[in-house]
Amino acid sequence: MTNADTLGALLLENERTRPTKPAIREKDLGIWRTYDWAEYTQNVRDFAMGLAKRGFGAGDKLCVAGNNRPRLYWAELAAISLGGTAVPVYQDAIATELQYVLNNADVKVIVAEDQEQVDKVLSLRDGLTGLEYLVYDDSRGMAELEDDAAVLSFEEVQADGVEYGRANPTAFADAVAKVKSTDIALMAYTSGTTGNPKGVMLSHGNMVRTCRTFLENEDVRESDDLFSYLPLAWVGEAIYSTTVSLMSGCSCNCPEGPETFRRDGRELGATGFVAAPRSLEMVLSEIQVKANDASGIKRWVFNTFRDVAVDIENRKAEGLPISLGAKLKRAIGEILVYGPIRDQYAFRRARWVYVGGAPLGPDSFRFFRAMGINLKQVYGSTEVSGLVTLQSDEMASPDHVGKPCPGIEVRIDDNGEVLIKSEGVFQGSLKMAGSALATLGSWKAPDS
Numbered sequence: 001m002t003n004a005d006t007l008g009a010l011l012l013e014n015e016r017t018r019p020t021k022p023a024i025r026e027k028d029l030g031i032w033r034t035y036d037w038a039e040y041t042q043n044v045r046d047f048a049m050g051l052a053k054r055g056f057g058a059g060d061k062l063c064v065a066g067n068n069r070p071r072l073y074w075a076e077l078a079a080i081s082l083g084g085t086a087v088p089v090y091q092d093a094i095a096t097e098l099q100y101v102l103n104n105a106d107v108k109v110i111v112a113e114d115q116e117q118v119d120k121v122l123s124l125r126d127g128l129t130g131l132e133y134l135v136y137d138d139s140r141g142m143a144e145l146e147d148d149a150a151v152l153s154f155e156e157v158q159a160d161g162v163e164y165g166r167a168n169p170t171a172f173a174d175a176v177a178k179v180k181s182t183d184i185a186l187m188a189y190t191s192g193t194t195g196n197p198k199g200v201m202l203s204h205g206n207m208v209r210t211c212r213t214f215l216e217n218e219d220v221r222e223s224d225d226l227f228s229y230l231p232l233a234w235v236g237e238a239i240y241s242t243t244v245s246l247m248s249g250c251s252c253n254c255p256e257g258p259e260t261f262r263r264d265g266r267e268l269g270a271t272g273f274v275a276a277p278r279s280l281e282m283v284l285s286e287i288q289v290k291a292n293d294a295s296g297i298k299r300w301v302f303n304t305f306r307d308v309a310v311d312i313e314n315r316k317a318e319g320l321p322i323s324l325g326a327k328l329k330r331a332i333g334e335i336l337v338y339g340p341i342r343d344q345y346a347f348r349r350a351r352w353v354y355v356g357g358a359p360l361g362p363d364s365f366r367f368f369r370a371m372g373i374n375l376k377q378v379y380g381s382t383e384v385s386g387l388v389t390l391q392s393d394e395m396a397s398p399d400h401v402g403k404p405c406p407g408i409e410v411r412i413d414d415n416g417e418v419l420i421k422s423e424g425v426f427q428g429s430l431k432m433a434g435s436a437l438a439t440l441g442s443w444k445a446p447d448s
Contacts, residue, residue: 004208005208006176006179006180006181006183006185006204007077007080007081007185007204007207007208007242007243007246008077008080008081008175008176008179009176009177009179010208010243010246010247011040011041011044011077011081011176012041012173012176014037014040014041014246014249015037015038015041017249018037018222018249019037019038020036020038021036021037021222021251022034022036022251023035023036023037023039023040023245023249023251023252024040024070024073024228024245024252024253024254025251025252025253025254025268026069026070026253026254026256027254027255027256027260027264027267028256029256030256032267032268035070037249040070040074043070043071043074044074044077044078044081045078045161045165045172046159046161046162046165047074047075047078047154047157047158047161048078048079048081048082048161048172048175049160049161049162049164049165049168049171049172050156050157050158050159050160050161050164051078051082051084051109051161052082052161052164052171053160053161053163053164054132054157054160055132056079056082056084056108056109057082057083057084057175058082058083058178058179058183059083059084060079060082060084060085060108060109061079061084061085061086061087061105061106061107061108061187062075062076062078062079062084062085062086062087062107062108062109062110062111063086063087063088063089063101063102063105063107063109063110063111064076064086064087064088064089064110064112064232065088065089065091065093065098065110065111065112065113065117065120065121066091066112066113066114066117066137066232067091067113067254067257067258068228068229068230068232068237068254068255069113069254070254071111071113071137071154072088072111072137072232073232073242073252075111075154076232076242077242079109080179080185080186080204081172081175081176081179082175083175083178083179083183085105085184085185085186085187085201086185086186086187087102087105087186087187087199088186088231088232088233088238089101089102089189089233090231090233091117091231091232095120095123098120098121098124099124099127099128100196100197101189101197101199102124102128102130102131103127103128103129103130104196104199104430104431105187105199105430106129106130107128107130107131108130108131108132109131109132109133109134109135110131110133110134110135111134111135111136111137111154112134112135112136112137113136113137113138114137114138114140114141115136115140115142117136118134118136118142118145118151121134122134122151132150133149133150133151134150134151134152135152135153135154135157136152136153136154137154139153179204181203181204181205181208182203182204182205182427183203184201184202184203184427185202185203185204185206185207186201186202186207186235186238187199187200187201187202187430188200188202188233188234188235190382198430198432199429199430200235200382200383200430201426201427201428201429201430202235202238202385202424202426203427205423206385206423206424206425206426206427207238207243207385207424208243208247209423209424210239210243210384210385210386210387210423210424211239211243211244212247213387213405213406213407213408213423213424214239214240214244214387214390214405215244215247215248216405216406217390217392217405217406218272218352218390219351219352220244220248220250220272221248221250222248222249222250223271224250224251224271224272225251225253225269225270225271225272225349226240226241226244226245226250226251226252226270226271226273227253227255227265227268227270227273227346228241228252228253228254228273229254229255229261229265230274230276235380235381235382235385235386236274236356236357236380236386238386239385239386239387240273240354240386253268253270262283262345262346265345265346266343266344266346266348268346269346269348269349269350270346270349270350271349271350271351272350272351272352272353273350273353273354274353274354274355274378275353275354275355276355276356276357276358277357277358277360278358280360280368280375281360281361281364283345284364284367284368287341287345291303301336301337302337305329305332305333305336305337305338306333306337306370308326308330308333309330309333309337309338309370309371309372310366310367310370311326312326312327312330312370313366313369313370314366317366317397334372337371338370338371338372339372341371342371342372342373347371347373350373350374351374352374352376352393353368353373353374353375353376354375354376354377354378354390355375355376355377355378356377356379356380356386359398360377360398361398362399365377365397366398369396374393374396375396376390376391376392376396376402377389377390377391377396377397377398377400377401377402378390378391378401378402379401379402380424382426383425383426384422384424384426385422385424385425386424387405387408387422387424388404388405388408388410388422389401389402389403389404389405389408389410390402390403390405407422407423408420408424409421409422
């Protein structure tokens with residue numbers, strides 16, 4: 001595991017040590033496109049230099065809006081490598097929500113995936129106080145904006161970056177070297193259910209040290225393929241896809257779109273990913289509907305072997321012995337039911353699948369475990385970089401969220417509040433001096 005303590009330094013280390021190893025893939029027009037670490041880093045470098053040529057630097061904010069696309073990841077890392085901060089937003093955010101975040105964060109540059117996101121931003125242009133220019137990824141529908149000097153294509157910025165880089169060959173590496181682990185890398189906005197969203201400031205050190213803790217407690221390999229489909233604005237995507245990939249050298253894989261998620265996941269066969277409870281509930285609902293609509297014999301086979309597997313899972317959880325007959329039925333079920341389900345729903349190669357963000361019902365949890373999927377729970381929050389507790393393979397259960405990871409301490413105060421000491425504890429909320437950190441008091445880890 002690397003000792004680099006900033007995201008830009010991790011990127012350059014991957015370029016140096018594993019240049020031809022696949023770093024990220026995207027499904028586009030039905031075809032998987034692979035970028036190795038050398039290509040990944042060069043794309044980041046070119047975009048970063050294009051930003052630098054236009055005056056973007058330390059302390060500036062760059063927003064990305066859209067689905068999981070390599071260029072949006074590159075844009076985030078370009079800004080972060082220059083000492084700036086990435087401010088991802090939810091792609092389905094309404095205009096008023098988006099305007100608040102962009103102005104609160106003083107966003108200077110927005111990188112939008114497509115025409116839908118561009119039109120949303122342009123409808124707010126007059127009310128965006130700090131915005132200097134907008135960059136788009138997908139050029140479809142952008143012809144009428146060619147004469148707008150404040151709207152640029154991703155290719156234009158990168159082309160300028162290539163020119164700037166030739167004239168300043170060490171500029172990117174010099175910028176990365178100036179970034180400190182205490183600098184703010186990510187601004188993750190909370191949902192704002194009790195008021196306006198709050199910009200949670202996470203430093204390079206928060207993200208790198210949290211990810212290091214995860215890697216010390218989970219079997220993540222350089223050869224792994226992660227499925228990157230969760231919203232870019234969610235802290236879990238930043239930690240469990242971007243930072244895990246940078247630190248381990250494994251590959252991120254972006255589906256073509258939400259509607260092709262299951263098909264693309266099945267083609268890929270991810271070895272690990274983090275899932276939202278709602279996604280798993282939808283998968284379970286579809287499985288049950290298909291089983292109910294099947295012919296009588298197929299329905300009987302599914303119900304019979306499902307019950308066998310669930311019963312075995314329950315007995316394991318209670319520490320009870322498993323009979324030889326049940327083991328034989330389980331082996332037959334693996335051929336007829338469990339293996340086909342894992343293959344059909346993208347779990348064919350998955351060694352670990354974490355569910356987090358909200359509780360998953362116990363029956364649903366046990367069903368997936370019974371199907372041979374190593375489903376486990378993770379607990380964290382945006383303010384602690386997304387990680388407090390993990391379940392090991394041996395203690396996976398719907399009844400708890402596991403033990404605090406080594407180096408993380410948890411206690412309950414007299415008012416029933418959960419207090420957490422961790423190197424992932426955020427640097428505070430933007431423009432809210434003395435906010436949540438005052439509550440944590442001495443429980444804030446040194447230099448976190």
